[in-house]
Amino acid sequence: MPTRRHWRKSSSASPAGASATSMGRxxxxxxxxxxxxxxxxxxxxxxxxxxxxxxxxxxxxxGGDTSFNSTAHVADLDGGDAARKLVERIEDVDGLDVRRYTEAELNDALDRSAVLTGFVIPAGFTGALESGTLAVVRVKRRGNGGDAGQITAAIVQGVADSLASEYELRRALGALVSEKVSPEQIELHTGLLLGDARRNPPVHVVSQTLNEQAEEExxxxxxxxxxxxxxxxxxxxxxxxxxxxxxxxxxxxxxxxxxxxxxxxxxxxxxxxxxxxxxxxxxxxxxxxxxxxxxxxxxxxxxxxxxxxxxxxxxxxxxxxxxxxxxxxxxxxxxxxxxxxxxxxxxxxxxxxxxxxxxxxxxxxxxxxxxxxxxxxxxxxxxxxxxxxxxxxxxxxxxxxxxxxxxxxxxxxxxx
Structure with missing residues (x-):
């Protein structure tokens, strides 16, 4: 009989335990x-x-980046002020980096096809721009230079043209103003105006995707x-x-x-x-x-x-x-x-x-x-x-x- 009572007591507590077990199994x-x-x-x-x-x-x-990214491989043999400005402005172009070489290093990289397109700024580049004579940037290519190399060459050409225009502007202003205005003053004011124009260009080129829904997504x-x-x-x-x-x-x-x-x-x-x-x-x-x-x-x-x-x-x-x-x-x-x-x-x-x-x-x-x-x-x-x-x-x-x-x-x- 005690055993029977013990069994009933256990069974009375079993529903909660059975519920937990039914969930746990x-x-x-x-x-x-x-x-x-x-x-x-x-x-x-x-x-x-x-x-x-x-x-x-x-x-x-x-899902990759759709913007252009490349590296301009440059050998500066001039070392002058104009050459330095050219390299700095190439670096300022979005998506374009600059890697510097000696001429021998650049030629070796081109021979090994480690580089497909390289740029050489020859000695006398700064002097040519300042004097108004022909200034040259040599482009060396392996084959056609690849798509990225051709685009980079076009960008470098544009930067060089812009830099040459600034030197032409300075010389023109120097010829027009009176002798009372020193070359240093012309350089200062021209530099300020051109610098402001570069920071806030009068023309903005804006890219727009034809499918606006795809652009937002x-x-x-x-x-x-x-x-x-x-x-x-x-x-x-x-x-x-x-x-x-x-x-x-x-x-x-x-x-x-x-x-x-x-x-x-x-x-x-x-x-x-x-x-x-x-x-x-x-x-x-x-x-x-x-x-x-x-x-x-x-x-x-x-x-x-x-x-x-x-x-x-x-x-x-x-x-x-x-x-x-x-x-x-x-x-x-x-x-x-x-x-x-x-x-x-x-x-x-x-x-x-x-x-x-x-x-x-x-x-x-x-x-x-x-x-x-x-x-x-x-x-x-x-x-x-x-x-x-x-x-x-x-x-x-x-x-x-x-x-x-x-x-x-x-x-x-x-x-x-």
């Missing part, structure tokens, strides 16, 4: 799945390393969400295949011989898919924020929350495919079709217009809503609160797919 299963994922080099390479490499390549191809803010969502969807294939294989070889049935029940097993598989998706997303986000500095820490935190919702939707879709398919081939082709459809028509790498067939098809993809939300957050033009519609829709997809998958879920290949 799926989490432990998810943790085990994540550890197994981290131990699988092939899965890691596909899910984490490959997205990083792809994103780096795309940034290199599409930061391509990195689109590439990163596109890569993240695409590989989250690719993981759908892996998750579906894994569940089919475990059902075929009896792993799911053996798990039920532990203290897990069917609902806990289903929840554990869902949490495992979400955890794997979050892991690869966080790695990509942290690298992008640290290396590319695309936004601040607040945007990083908001992106992580959004990634949780997207991962949940992708994991739920994987469960629907896995529970509906009878074979690995069916799961593979089903996942590939859904993934490719969403990737191609969801605006993963290019913006979708406001009308037309593509816009209509994009409404049936996760990519469109996830990328729209990510673009605003990463571009710091919107917050997570502004993405309420997108998050609600993605969350709704996750819930509906979970309900369908749970109704179809079975642990045995023979189960009906």
């Amino acid at each position: 799926p989490s432990l299963l998810a943790l085990f799945e994540v550890k197994r994922f981290l131990a699988d080099r092939g899965a890691l390479a596909f899910s984490i390393a490959l997205p990083i490499v792809l994103f780096a390549l795309m940034v290199g191809v599409f 930061d391509i990195l803010d689109r590439l990163l969400p596109g890569v993240i969502v695409m590989f989250l969807l690719f993981s759908v294939t892996l998750n579906a295949q894994t569940l089919i294989e475990e059902r075929r070889n009896g792993t799911l049935e053996r798990l039920l011989t532990t203290q897990l029940n069917t609902s806990q097993l289903f929840a554990g598989k869902f949490l495992a898919g979400v955890s794997r998706g979050m892991l690869q997303t966080i790695v990509l986000l942290v690298l992008a924020f640290v290396v590319l500095r695309i936004a601040g820490p607040v945007a990083l935190a908001q992106s992580a929350v959004l990634a949780l919702v997207v991962s949940a939707a992708a994991s739920a879709i994987a469960l629907v495919i896995a529970t509906a398919a009878r074979t690995e081939d069916q799961a593979t082709w089903g996942a590939v079709f859904i993934t490719m459809f969403m990737t191609v028509f969801g605006g993963t790498f290019f913006p979708i217009g406001d009308s037309g067939v593509l816009e209509l098809l994009s409404r049936f993809t996760l990519n469109r809503y996830a990328i729209d939300a990510y673009e605003g957050i990463l571009g710091e033009t919107a917050t997570l609160g502004d993405a309420t519609f997108e998050m609600a829709l993605l969350g709704g997809v996750a819930v509906v797919c979970l309900i369908v998958a749970r109704m179809l879920f079975r642990v045995s290949s023979e189960a009906k």
Whole structure:
């Protein structure tokens, strides 16, 4: 009888413990799945390393600086005031650096093709400008000098012409004014006027992109969400295949011989898919924020929350495919079709217009809503609160797919 009372006392405390256990067992299963994922080099390479490499390549191809950058390789054999001014003004040109050589060093670099275009300021350059005789800057090229070399040569030509015009102006003023004005005064006032003209040029050349929408859009803010969502969807294939294989070889049935029940097993598989998706997303986000500095820490935190919702939707879709398919081939082709459809028509790498067939098809993809939300957050033009519609829709997809998958879920290949 005492034993019976003791058993009843224990059972009265069991609901809270059972609730904690029912929550903890799926989490432990998810943790085990994540550890197994981290131990699988092939899965890691596909899910984490490959997205990083792809994103780096795309940034290199599409996200580079569109302004001109080059180096002028100069050998100054004159050393005079005009030669010094010429080199300094070349350095002042945006995107253009100057590297100084002796004549022998420049010739050696050209012979080795280490330099394709070089500039030699010969001795007597300053004296020629001051006297009004012909001043020459020699351009030495390897072949045609390359596109950058030709552009640099044109820039140097323009700077040299501007400098020559200033010397011509000084001489002309000196010839026009009376002898009471000293050459030093002419030099002083001319220098002040020309210096002010250089600092505030009367003509500004402004570059404008023909597509103003593309000008405003930061391509990195689109590439990163596109890569993240695409590989989250690719993981759908892996998750579906894994569940089919475990059902075929009896792993799911053996798990039920532990203290897990069917609902806990289903929840554990869902949490495992979400955890794997979050892991690869966080790695990509942290690298992008640290290396590319695309936004601040607040945007990083908001992106992580959004990634949780997207991962949940992708994991739920994987469960629907896995529970509906009878074979690995069916799961593979089903996942590939859904993934490719969403990737191609969801605006993963290019913006979708406001009308037309593509816009209509994009409404049936996760990519469109996830990328729209990510673009605003990463571009710091919107917050997570502004993405309420997108998050609600993605969350709704996750819930509906979970309900369908749970109704179809079975642990045995023979189960009906």
